[in-house]
Amino acid sequence: MKKQLKHTISHHDPVHDSAIKHVQGTTVYIDDMPAQTGELQAWLVTSPVAKGKIKSIETGEAQMIPGVHCIITAREIPGGNQMGPVFHDEPCLADGHVHCIGQAIALIAADTFEIAHHAASLVKLDIEPETPILTIDEAIQHNSRLQPERRIERGDPDGVLHSCKHVLHGQFHSGGQEHWYLETQICLAVPGENDEMTCYSGTQHPSETQAVVAEVLGIGRNQVVVETRRLGGAFGGKETQANHLAAWASLLAAKTRKPVRLRLTRDMDQSITGKRHRFQSDWKIGFDDDGHIQSYTVIFNADAGYASDLTMAILERAMLHAENAYFIPNIRIIGNTWKTNLPSNVAFRGFGQPQGLAVIENAIDMMARFLNKEPNDIRKINFYGIHDRNTAPYGATIKENRLALIHEKIIHSSEYISRKKLVDDFNNFNHDVKRGIALIPVKFGISFTTAFLNQAGALVHIYADGSVQVNHGGIEMGQGLNLKMLQVAAAELGVSIERIKITPTNTSKVPNTSATAASSGSDLNGMAVKNAMDQLKTRIKSIAPEILEELFPGKKVLPENVVIENDSIFDSTQKEVCCGFEEFCSKAYLKQTHLSAAGYYRTPDIWFDRPKGVGKPFHYYTYGMSVSEVEVNLLTGRVKLVRADLVEDAGDSINPMIDKGQVIGGFVQGLGWVTTEDIKWNKEGKLLNASPDTYKIPTISDVPVELNVELLENAYNDNTIRGSKAVGEPPFPMAVSAWLAIKYAIASIKNHKAEPMLSIPATNEEVVLAVQRMNEAAE
Ligand code: MTE
Ligand code: MOS
Numbered sequence: 001m002k003k004q005l006k007h008t009i010s011h012h013d014p015v016h017d018s019a020i021k022h023v024q025g026t027t028v029y030i031d032d033m034p035a036q037t038g039e040l041q042a043w044l045v046t047s048p049v050a051k052g053k054i055k056s057i058e059t060g061e062a063q064m065i066p067g068v069h070c071i072i073t074a075r076e077i078p079g080g081n082q083m084g085p086v087f088h089d090e091p092c093l094a095d096g097h098v099h100c101i102g103q104a105i106a107l108i109a110a111d112t113f114e115i116a117h118h119a120a121s122l123v124k125l126d127i128e129p130e131t132p133i134l135t136i137d138e139a140i141q142h143n144s145r146l147q148p149e150r151r152i153e154r155g156d157p158d159g160v161l162h163s164c165k166h167v168l169h170g171q172f173h174s175g176g177q178e179h180w181y182l183e184t185q186i187c188l189a190v191p192g193e194n195d196e197m198t199c200y201s202g203t204q205h206p207s208e209t210q211a212v213v214a215e216v217l218g219i220g221r222n223q224v225v226v227e228t229r230r231l232g233g234a235f236g237g238k239e240t241q242a243n244h245l246a247a248w249a250s251l252l253a254a255k256t257r258k259p260v261r262l263r264l265t266r267d268m269d270q271s272i273t274g275k276r277h278r279f280q281s282d283w284k285i286g287f288d289d290d291g292h293i294q295s296y297t298v299i300f301n302a303d304a305g306y307a308s309d310l311t312m313a314i315l316e317r318a319m320l321h322a323e324n325a326y327f328i329p330n331i332r333i334i335g336n337t338w339k340t341n342l343p344s345n346v347a348f349r350g351f352g353q354p355q356g357l358a359v360i361e362n363a364i365d366m367m368a369r370f371l372n373k374e375p376n377d378i379r380k381i382n383f384y385g386i387h388d389r390n391t392a393p394y395g396a397t398i399k400e401n402r403l404a405l406i407h408e409k410i411i412h413s414s415e416y417i418s419r420k421k422l423v424d425d426f427n428n429f430n431h432d433v434k435r436g437i438a439l440i441p442v443k444f445g446i447s448f449t450t451a452f453l454n455q456a457g458a459l460v461h462i463y464a465d466g467s468v469q470v471n472h473g474g475i476e477m478g479q480g481l482n483l484k485m486l487q488v489a490a491a492e493l494g495v496s497i498e499r500i501k502i503t504p505t506n507t508s509k510v511p512n513t514s515a516t517a518a519s520s521g522s523d524l525n526g527m528a529v530k531n532a533m534d535q536l537k538t539r540i541k542s543i544a545p546e547i548l549e550e551l552f553p554g555k556k557v558l559p560e561n562v563v564i565e566n567d568s569i570f571d572s573t574q575k576e577v578c579c580g581f582e583e584f585c586s587k588a589y590l591k592q593t594h595l596s597a598a599g600y601y602r603t604p605d606i607w608f609d610r611p612k613g614v615g616k617p618f619h620y621y622t623y624g625m626s627v628s629e630v631e632v633n634l635l636t637g638r639v640k641l642v643r644a645d646l647v648e649d650a651g652d653s654i655n656p657m658i659d660k661g662q663v664i665g666g667f668v669q670g671l672g673w674v675t676t677e678d679i680k681w682n683k684e685g686k687l688l689n690a691s692p693d694t695y696k697i698p699t700i701s702d703v704p705v706e707l708n709v710e711l712l713e714n715a716y717n718d719n720t721i722r723g724s725k726a727v728g729e730p731p732f733p734m735a736v737s738a739w740l741a742i743k744y745a746i747a748s749i750k751n752h753k754a755e756p757m758l759s760i761p762a763t764n765e766e767v768v769l770a771v772q773r774m775n776e777a778a779e
Contacts, residue, residue: 013657014497017483018230018476029232030186030200036259039188040069042252043116043262045106045123046272047098050132050341050685054096057106058124067111068119069256074105076255079218083247085208085240087147090307090344092216092247098127099306100341101686102272104244109252109260132341132685136280136301139338146304146337147312152319152613154393155330160295164286168366172283172359174760176303176679177276177348177672180697181477183232185242185273186263189249195219197250199226203242204234204475205515210507212243213250221507224250229504231477235669236347238477239515240309241273270690275679276348277302277314279355285363286330291371291378295330298322298359302352304337305344311337314345316449316610318352320394320617324360325403325441326382327389333613341685347517349669353444354733358674358760361440365740369747369755375740376416376439380407383441395614402623403441406647406712410439413710414627414645423629427748435642436744437629440737444730445618447606448518454603454619456524457510460489460532461596464589466582468493468500473513474525475505479728480658484522485529487654488721492533494564495581510598519726522654523619524601526721532599537564539593540584544569547587552577604719620717622725624648626667626734628704632745634771637764639675639742643706646734651717651725660709663731670735672698675742678763746770753779 021027045057059071074081074095084090094105106123110116133139161167188200197217203209206226214221226246231238249262264272279302286295300318304311315335322333364382368375383403384390390398411417416439423435448454459471470489476482482502490497503509514524541564545557548571555577563572570578579587588595608615629642646667650659676696680688689695716723739762746756746767754777758770 013655014483014487016480016658017486017502028229029183030188030202031263033188033200036190039259039261040109040111040252040256041113041116042107042109042249042260043113043120044104044248045108045120045125047094047101047103047105047127048125049098049127049129050101050134052098052127052129054094054098054105055126055128059106061124062108062119062122065115065119065122067115069109069258070252071123072107072251072255077216077251078254079216082215083212083243084308085243085310086312087308090309100343101684102343104248107248107252109256134340134342134681134685136278136303136338136340139303139340140301144339146308146339150315150319150335150610150613152333152393153331157295157297157330157332160330161284161286161297164294165288166370167284167286168363168370169284170366172281172362172759174279174355174358175677176278176345177677178270178679178695179235179237179348181231181233181235181237184264184266184269185238185245187242187245187249188259188261189246189253190259191253191257195223197224197254199224199246199250201226201228201242201246202231202238203228203246204231204238204477204517205240206475206505206507207511207513208240208515209243209246212247216247216251217254225506225508227504227506228475231475234477235349236351236517237273239347239517241346267690270695271687272343274305274309274343274346276673277304277311277345277352277355279318281359283359283363285367287367289371291367291373291381293326293328293382296323296328296360297332299334299336300356301336301338303340303342303345305340305342307344309344309346311345313450314347314352316352318356320445320449321353321356321443322360323393324357325384325443326360327384328393331393333393342681349666349729350732351518351729353729354670354673354736357442357733358736361736361740365743366755369752376411379439379441383407394617396616396618398621400620400717402649402712402715403443406623406625406649407441410625410627410645410647413708416627419629432634433631434634434745434748435629435631436741436748437627438737438740438744439625439627440734440740442624442730442733444622446519446523446622446726447603447617447619448514448520449608449617451606451608453514454520454524454606455514456528456601457513458525458528458532458599459509460529460536460599462536462585464586466499466585468495470500470502470529471506471509472525472529473505473510474521475516477516479521479662480655481516481521481525483658484654485525488526489529489533491722492530493537495567499567499581519728519730521728522724523720523726524603527601528599530599530721531601532597535597535599536595540564540569540588543588543591543593546591547584548577548579551579620720620725622649622727622730624730624734626737628738628741630738630741630745632742632767634749637767637771639762639767641671641702641704641738644704644738645708646731647710647712648727648731649712649715649725650727651715651720652723653711654722654724656711659711659727662727663709664707666729666731667734668698668703670732671702671738674735674739674760675762678761742767746774749774750777750779
């Protein structure tokens, strides 16, 4: 593959294909699609109790309301009552028992949303309540395990901890997080002939949505088409949960034989959908006087909610990133998953990695305070090595390690050392407002850890007029995937992007796809698009001599000299022997050339042996670092991010503008997780803050005034599409530096001689409590 070196952010990078439409408000989301003839609106009847036995569901009164077309309960499901993506433990509609508040019990289709909503309130539920399990501690107490424990181990962690000069230990908590995509969950299901069903679904995973719809309807997947043009944000929240809406809408559409639209209101969406998994982790770390980590043990306890969903894969990613950027010779990572009576928790940007990373970064922060050393010196001496100390706890070699390089770069560009002195000076002269500064590294493994998911397809058509249509299996959710695929398609074929159109993702065009997730959307689909283009180029090149020789009588053209570049096909040895792409395509068509190709790609050489906890689960790693400086008001707990510096290794970026947007977006979303986003349940398991007035996501005013974002230069990555690297999730955990900076500010109260007790998120309230504990702490 040719090296493409492109260092600077160019103002000529093509802009996001929806940018103008978003600004004008003309983007067509599913709810903007015009109503279909006879279309019905749907609503749900959900459980008001967190755990209980359903004694009766009375729908009589609701059925009588004029405009109600049908009500469906578990008994009316023609196929399997299942929506679990991996394990079959998530019923489509509650049957016999309910397991969380908000679990769907019945579905209603009516002429209008208001009628459906009103009818839902008339369905009488008799549920005998049982005592719910609402916290990880309660789940552990009742041994409410989801799946058996998982383990990754190397060396002799206990023996070495025993003989270490210093050992620190603790329990670390990180909270859940609501996705807060702007477009709430939605599906429009349109019945066709016989059993056919077409779903316009807001899904990150059309093939799985198709499979779940087929399963609940009891039909083959070949009867179901799922189409998705774009999502108004997803962040993992539509990786599995969009299946639910599609299954529910399809059941109603199949029964009524009418199109059915089901969309959730914001409050309903926030109340009934799953969140980021909260983690409670018990850790011990052993080290010497210099801060060399000799042994680390950690037990992750993840709150799964009531069903499996992707919890095991999320736990696995947390475990595979437990050591973050550090070589730890003796290590044991245990993963437990616990069932609680809350909505089943789901994928969320980072997919467990941030939860795993936060535990060790907090431990290192504590080590530094304990040893009275600069935390970055400790980080640096423990970084993975380049030639040795470079194997992960699961046995894989950490390749193309750019940690030391990025560290040196960011320490310099962020002026970390001089600014830290200023922070200390500031703290010496200010009593009620303190500042803090911190750096963290991020190492992020790229690939689905479930190896078979690392495959993708594409379908490319060249029409006789020279216009090109590209279909791929990935989903555009704001991250710019379609633009990147457009750029890849144009560059690989040798034509301009104006010639190409990307069509909505559709399961009948590209089948058996994986979710657009694990940040691998452009890696996988990009390679599949390239594969399709390679096939087409071969065909173009074989017919080219005939076409060119006809156009230029007397010239001899050899297939190996044919080049496609700048929208023309020419002989590289005699450049005047050239034909424009349009003319060429019409001639190729007349000469009966197959101008359509299905591309395919699967990531080579990845595997993971779960029982043994060893393997090579990732195609490659991305690296990034961030430095955050915060100002904390000790009286109100208000945190202000003063400045952040972010360096990300995006390989040879396909679109640096898009990638910088991902770095900023990921970081700011991470900021929400570590500071303001706090999910509160009451004693009955009811979500108390299900709307934006009580749940605070970061806004533009939370973005620091000084935000320096840099993509690493000369970072070409071998064996990926055009030398690029994935960038969707890795920037998220960079926000943990802001959280560590808050700790630093609080620790300055006692001149860094006592350890602040702080969890994620460090909300205003938590900060005030931590300040209070610090004021009471002995030095
Ligand atoms: N960016 C935007 N604007 N909207 C999103 O929903 N999802 C994130 C990330 N960036 C998301 C986003 C998540 S969770 C993932 S896994 C990746 O994008 C998925 O897209 P990719 O694989 O093409 O990077
Ligand atoms: Mo992203 S959490 O892998 O959808």
